[in-house]
Amino acid sequence: MSLLCDLQINLDHEFTFFVNQDLMSEYSGFLRKLIKQSNKKKKKNHKNGRIIIQLQDFPGGPEGFDLVSRFCYSNGGGISIDVSNVSILYCSSQFLEMTEILCSSNLSLRTEKFLEGMFYWSWNDIVSCLKSCEQVFLHADSYGLVDKLVFGVLAKIAQNSDMSQVVASSSTSSSASASSMSPETAKNRSDSDKRSTSRSFSCKTSNEWWFDDMSSLGPKIIEKLIKNLGAFDENNDSLVLTRFLLHYLKTKVHNKSNNKLEYSGLAYTAVQGVIFAAKTAFSCRKIFWVLRVLSGFSISKESRTGLERVLGEMLDQAKLDDLLIPTGGKRDKGFYDVDLVVRLLKVFVRNCSSAEEEDESLRIRRMGKLIDEYLREISPDQNLKVSKFLEVAESLPDSARDWFDGLFRAIDIYLESHPNLSSEDRTKLCRCLNYKKLTLETCKQLAKNPKIPPNIAVQALKSQQLSNEALPHSREDKIKLNKTRNSRKYVEEKPILLRLKGFDMPEKLVDGFEDDIRVNLERRHWNKVMDHSEKVCKETKSEVVSRLIEMII
Numbered sequence: 001m002s003l004l005c006d007l008q009i010n011l012d013h014e015f016t017f018f019v020n021q022d023l024m025s026e027y028s029g030f031l032r033k034l035i036k037q038s039n040k041k042k043k044k045n046h047k048n049g050r051i052i053i054q055l056q057d058f059p060g061g062p063e064g065f066d067l068v069s070r071f072c073y074s075n076g077g078g079i080s081i082d083v084s085n086v087s088i089l090y091c092s093s094q095f096l097e098m099t100e101i102l103c104s105s106n107l108s109l110r111t112e113k114f115l116e117g118m119f120y121w122s123w124n125d126i127v128s129c130l131k132s133c134e135q136v137f138l139h140a141d142s143y144g145l146v147d148k149l150v151f152g153v154l155a156k157i158a159q160n161s162d163m164s165q166v167v168a169s170s171s172t173s174s175s176a177s178a179s180s181m182s183p184e185t186a187k188n189r190s191d192s193d194k195r196s197t198s199r200s201f202s203c204k205t206s207n208e209w210w211f212d213d214m215s216s217l218g219p220k221i222i223e224k225l226i227k228n229l230g231a232f233d234e235n236n237d238s239l240v241l242t243r244f245l246l247h248y249l250k251t252k253v254h255n256k257s258n259n260k261l262e263y264s265g266l267a268y269t270a271v272q273g274v275i276f277a278a279k280t281a282f283s284c285r286k287i288f289w290v291l292r293v294l295s296g297f298s299i300s301k302e303s304r305t306g307l308e309r310v311l312g313e314m315l316d317q318a319k320l321d322d323l324l325i326p327t328g329g330k331r332d333k334g335f336y337d338v339d340l341v342v343r344l345l346k347v348f349v350r351n352c353s354s355a356e357e358e359d360e361s362l363r364i365r366r367m368g369k370l371i372d373e374y375l376r377e378i379s380p381d382q383n384l385k386v387s388k389f390l391e392v393a394e395s396l397p398d399s400a401r402d403w404f405d406g407l408f409r410a411i412d413i414y415l416e417s418h419p420n421l422s423s424e425d426r427t428k429l430c431r432c433l434n435y436k437k438l439t440l441e442t443c444k445q446l447a448k449n450p451k452i453p454p455n456i457a458v459q460a461l462k463s464q465q466l467s468n469e470a471l472p473h474s475r476e477d478k479i480k481l482n483k484t485r486n487s488r489k490y491v492e493e494k495p496i497l498l499r500l501k502g503f504d505m506p507e508k509l510v511d512g513f514e515d516d517i518r519v520n521l522e523r524r525h526w527n528k529v530m531d532h533s534e535k536v537c538k539e540t541k542s543e544v545v546s547r548l549i550e551m552i553i
Helices: 020-026 029-045 061-073 086-095 107-120 123-144 143-162 161-166 184-195 219-228 239-250 260-281 284-295 303-313 336-353 357-378 388-392 406-418 421-430 440-448 454-469 474-484 505-537 541-552
Strands: 007-011 015-019 051-055
Touching: 007 029, 007 440, 007 474, 015 061, 015 406, 020 061, 020 303, 029 051, 051 161, 061 086, 061 474, 086 107, 086 123, 086 143, 107 143, 107 239, 107 260, 123 143, 143 219, 219 260, 239 260, 239 284, 260 303, 284 303, 303 336, 336 388, 357 388, 388 406, 388 421, 406 440, 421 541, 440 454
Parallel strands: 007 051
Antiparallel strands: 007 015
16 A cells, blocks of 8 residues: 555645555646656655645645546546636646646646537536636636637627627717517526616626626726737726626625725726716716725725716706715714815815806805705714805805805704804805895794894895895896795785775886885885894893894784
């Protein structure tokens, strides 16, 4: 028995195999060299006994060496080569130098012949073979096996897709036909389509049928695929490949066992593709989705800045829930990522300043309504600082809001949710309001609000008086102003004298009289309020406000 097992193979100091050295050296040139060297040392030292060989990083570990030893002991007939083990056998044969020089039908030659038929394999077989390469990736890559299998995958994709669309730039591949697909996946495609959502990139077109199957592979193999297509890093101008990368990364982002650094190259490539095709192929909502997904892979500052620039330029297309992005565990800074919204607003305002005046006005007013709505949503957050609230509110110019009522409601919610704010902070919070752009009804609410500092209430009321003194004098402007300020109840009331029986006056003339009367009433009303406020200015602030409120009511 000792003569038959005169060679001891130690794998990574963990696994041991006892084999016959003559039998193994008959097939392996690598082991033959090591055995000869060991025999020479034994003769010099006059030692007999078993030869011990240490092997590090053997392809496939003990499983791979077991397959090789069975091949040698059965004279090449003890194993069956298939798609599940050909990767390990090929790499093991290359590692041990099992060439046809030693044996006419050695393992290396047999695995190479098997791989030559990959173009006749089914789609599932070639994907399965690529999957098995992951456990011997370094060896498979150095021996060229990964490239061979990647080319086989691309050939299969080309057989069932328009390859010009896959590798073409986004400007020429934004649309795809919906006909051919892999035979193995055709029957399952309708079910996968139903599972797709509006926020994900579903695999519906003929150029995307392979997305789900390829998503089962590791990042190193996907990286080889993209590199072979010449679309890695900044070279990515293919919409189909960009969609695949986003689909692939979406399936990996929530897997905590994955090393996210392994995906950094793919994430960067996806970012470049999105930036390249953003304005023609991606909506604002989808780019927000992209940012959420790729943020899970610690993308570089450069990549994030690029995505934020694209988002900021189309921010007026966003919806409220697009802006509500969690901070990702940094709750001490607030539940939502307010800093991101501020950065996007800066890009948006900068972009609007270079746009046409009419288009700029529409976009920026739309943005004003969205941001007021956003502030009302985030105001209850206990970790939202006054400085952050103001940073968002003041990111837009004054022209973004026709009226500041929406912003005041956000302030009111914030004050209600933060009852322990100091008087200084409450005063500071109100600095983002333009009191002249508050409707009369809102100004009343502000003055009666006990959470608003009295000096702020006085400023608001005084600003109302000044704005009313500056009311337009032309009849057309008066009519326009009255239609806009539809929240003023006293404006809606009709003067009694013009409605007495027996006075048949033309409607146009009636409207003219009514406008003049309303303007005069408004002026007198506020003059009376402010005159009285000056008389009691030496009283306490709370008494001033209460008197003013009583006069308003």
